[in-house]
Amino acid sequence: MALLEVENLNVRFATHEGVVHAVNDLSFAIEEGGALGIVGESGSGKSQTAYAVLGLLEANGSASGSISFAGRSLLAMSESELNRVRGAEIAMVFQDSMTSLNPYLSVGTQLTEVLRLHKGMDGAAARSEALRMLDAVHIADPARRLGMYPHEFSGGMRQRVVIAMALLCRPRLIVADEPTTALDVTVQAQILRLLKELQRDFGTAIMLISHDLGVVGGVTDHVLVMYGGMLVESGPTAEIFAAPSHPYTLGLLRSIPGLTDSERTAQTGKLPVIPGSPTNQLLRPTGCVFVQRCAYRDQDCLAPPAVETSGQRRRACHRNLAELAAGPWGEP
Ligand SMILES: Nc1ncnc2c1ncn2[C@@H]1O[C@H](COP(=O)(O)OP(=O)(O)OP(=O)(O)O)[C@@H](O)[C@H]1O
Ligand SMILES: [Mg+2]
Structure with a gap:
């Protein structure tokens, strides 16, 4: 049994304009100690997938399907049960570190408070554990830093503090x-290295969300690519990088900024960006969600693609890109 198992997740939002289909029929799993990257452009449903797992959807949203964490159904939990799981067993790290830190309290107060509240530790024990965690996230001179306030840290250091705080209760999963x-x-590279190190040293599983395939490439062992609230492709990270099987993944790989032109050409061909813009989740196409922007589209794509499974890889496309590029269609 995987640590997190998400099956046929749907997230809907009721709005004045109609129902927003933010996440559709999405299934994935994260093993104990594993690292999954969720990648896709803005609006593809990455954050709402995470919020559904954490029970943090906005009031107009609802999730259906099944989400099981360590064998327990998260969707069936009461708010107080969920509160216990969040923080203690599943921790969250967001883009803006200031949303997780209180600007009016010293970092030491915030770290020790978590330990007193969740672990019932006394002052001295909480302080020494807080020091240990600051050290684990490579904050130099942690004893002095405990007395400092969030604004006295740089953005990168603040994110380290947030990660230290997330780790305090030894969660099994960090989102x-x-x-x-x-x-x-x-x-950015230092923080990503840190996440990888913590996964190794503490055995914490990671769900890493990014619009940048390059960011998740170095940290995760599996990748899930989303487009328009749907799974596009998923599988072992190395395999996806070596041979993307969906045209959208190919486009994402081509747009990784760090690659040199020759690496990019060797790996993926010519185009640096995916033309067109993301889909409107109110006006869903009846066929493949990516059809309007796909260079390989044909008549078959007007029907929704079945998800093809091969080994650990899944792909929501009628054809395998690897075969396409080599076949009579060639490069688009
Ligand atoms: N409260 C809400 N009401 C209506 N629609 C919403 C609400 N919250 C999110 N959505 C919609 O759900 C879809 C998926 O949003 P989500 O936040 O998951 O995107 P994302 O992939 O995280 O994008 P980004 O990279 O910009 O963070 C979007 O179309 C978004 O507008
Ligand atoms: Mg988001």
Whole structure:
């Protein structure tokens, strides 16, 4: 049994304009200690997938399907049960570290408070555990830092504090939603390395959400690519990078900024970006969600694609891109 098992998840929002189909029939799993990346453009349903898992959808939203965490159904839990799971067993790290920190309290007060509340630790024990965690996230001179306030830290350091706070209760899963998007590239790389290290040292499973396939590439062992609230492709990260099987994944790979032109060409061909813009979730196409932007589209794509499974890989496309590029259609 995987640590997190999501099956046929649907997330809907009721709005004045109609029902928004934010997540559709999505299934995935995260193993104990594993790392899954969820990737897709803005509006593809990444955050709402995470919020559904955490029971944090906005009031006009609802989730259906099944979400099981360590064998327990999260969708069936009461708010107080969910509150216990959140924080203690599943921790969250968001893009803006200031949303997780109280600007008026010292970092030390905030860290020790979590331990007193969730673990019933006394002052001295909580302080030494807080120091240990700041050290684990590589904050130098942690004893002095405990007395400082969030605004006295740089953005990257603040995100480390948030990660330390997330780790305090030794959660089994950390959900990190664009944790490095607000940071510059060097700091971003340090934070990603840190996540990987913590996964190894603490055995914490990670759900890492990013619009950037390059960001999840170095940290995760599995990737789930979403478009228009649907699964596009999923599988082991290395396999997806080596041979994307869906045209949308190919487009994402082509737009990774870090790749040199020759690496990009060797891996993926010519185009650096995916033309067109993301779909409108109110006016859903009847066929493949990606059809309007797909360079490989044909008549078959007007019907919704079945999800093809092969080994650990899944793909929502009529054809396998690897075969397409080599076949009579060639490069688009
Ligand atoms: N409260 C809400 N009411 C109506 N629609 C919503 C609500 N919250 C989210 N949505 C819609 O759900 C869809 C998926 O949103 P989601 O936040 O999951 O996107 P995302 O992939 O995380 O994008 P981003 O990269 O911009 O964070 C979007 O079309 C969004 O507008
Ligand atoms: Mg989001």
